Amino acid sequence: MSQVDIASISRQPQVDTSPVSEIVLRTRNLTKQYKQRTVVNDLNLDIRRGEIYGFLGPNGAGKTTTIRMILGLITPTSGSVEILGSDILAHRSEVLPRVGALIETPALYRYMSGRDNLLAFSKALGGVSSKRIDEVLAIVSLTERQRDKVRTYSLGMRQRLGIAVALLQDPDVLILDEPANGLDPAGIVEMRDFLHRLAAEGKTILMSSHLLSEVQQICSRVAIINFGKLITETTVKDLTTGKGEFTVKVERAAEALALLKRQPWGQSARLNEEGDIVTSSPNGKGRELNAFLAQAGYVADELSSTRYDLEETFLRLTEGHSGN
Ligand SMILES: Nc1ncnc2c1ncn2[C@@H]1O[C@H](COP(=O)(O)OP(=O)(O)OP(=O)(O)O)[C@@H](O)[C@H]1O
Secondary structure, three states: OOOOOHHHHHOOOOOOOOOOOOEEEEEEEEEEEEOOEEEEEEEEEEEEOOOEEEEEOOOOOOHHHHHHHHOOOOOOOEEEEEEOOEEOOOOHHHHHHHEEEEEOOOOOOOOOEHHHHHHHHHHHOOOOOHHHHHHHHHHOOOOOOOOOEHHHOOHHHHHHHHHHHHHOOOOOEEEEEOOOOOOOHHHHHHHHHHHHHHHHOOOEEEEEEOOHHHHHHHOOEEEEEEOOEEEEEEEHHHHHEEEEEEEEEEOOHHHHHHHHHOOHHHOOOEEOOOOOEEEOOOOOOHHHHHHHHHHOOOOEEEEEEEEOOHHHHHHHHHOOOOOO
C-alpha cells in the first residue's frame, strides 16, 4: 500500500472549529467495488468525540480501502462519509485540515533530523509556527532526540514522528492505519500511553489494526470487519464479556451443575476446562446466582462474569478467514 500524502491532505487553510455533534466521523452504507468485487460492503460506522476507535479485521478485510474513502483519497462506489458534520467529498477543503492521517510507514526523510522533517512538512503545509513544532515534538516525546537524524530512530520513534507530522495543524480527528505495526512490546506500550494522552486532550482517534491484543489495550470501542462487511461494532468490554454468563468455582461442581441444568435459566450451564461452572443466572445478575447456589448448599468460592479473550472472539467472529 502506498504512503499517504499527508501534505495534500492537510494543505488547506485552517477553519474555525464550530460546535459539532457527538458523532465526529460517520460512514453510511459505504461501499467500494472493484470490477464485480465488493471490497467494502454497506459499512455504517459511528465514531464519537474523544474516543479511540479500533478498526479491526483480518488481512484483506477492507480496512485500508475504508480509510482511503474516509480521507477522500478514493471515491466510494456508493454511500457517504461525514466528518465533523460535513460530507467529505462535498466539503473537502473545510474538512481535511481538521483531519490528520498516517497510513502505514510515514514518508520521512531519513537523512534529516526529526525537527527538520517537521520543518519540511510544515513548509509544504504553508508554514506552521516554530512553537507548534516544539509542541508536537513534546506531545510525541521526541524533544530530546529532535536534532538526531531520523535514520538513528527506532521504529517506534519514526511512527511517533509520523504522527507528529499528522498533528502539525492540530487536527480534531486522527486516522492511523496500523500505528502499532512492527513495534515491540515496549513500543506498543509507549504508543498506547501516547494515544491515551491525545484522546484525553479531546482528539478523536480511529486506528486500524490486526493486532488484537493491542486494540484490546488501547481502544474503547471497536468495529470488526471481514470481507468488507461489518461484523460487530461494540465496546471492547462487551466483546470480551460473556453475554450474561458467570464462572463459578464451587465444591461438588458436578452436583451443582446437575441442579443448575434443571433450572429453566440454567440449561446451557457447563463446566469449563478448569472444572468451574459456566452458567447464566436467574435474572442476569451474579447476586441472584450466588444466592440460589448458597440456598441449595453450594457456597461459591469465586463468582465472576465470564470473560473471553478478544483474539478468540475475533477468530470466532471472522472464522479465521482472510478476505484476500
Ligand atoms: N485498487 C484495487 N483494485 C482491486 N482490488 C483492490 C484494490 N485495492 C484493494 N483491493 C482489494 O480489496 C481488498 C481489501 O483490501 P484492503 O487493503 O482494504 O484490506 P485491509 O483490510 O487493509 O488488509 P491489510 O490488513 O492486509 O492491509 C483486498 O482483497 C484487496 O486485494
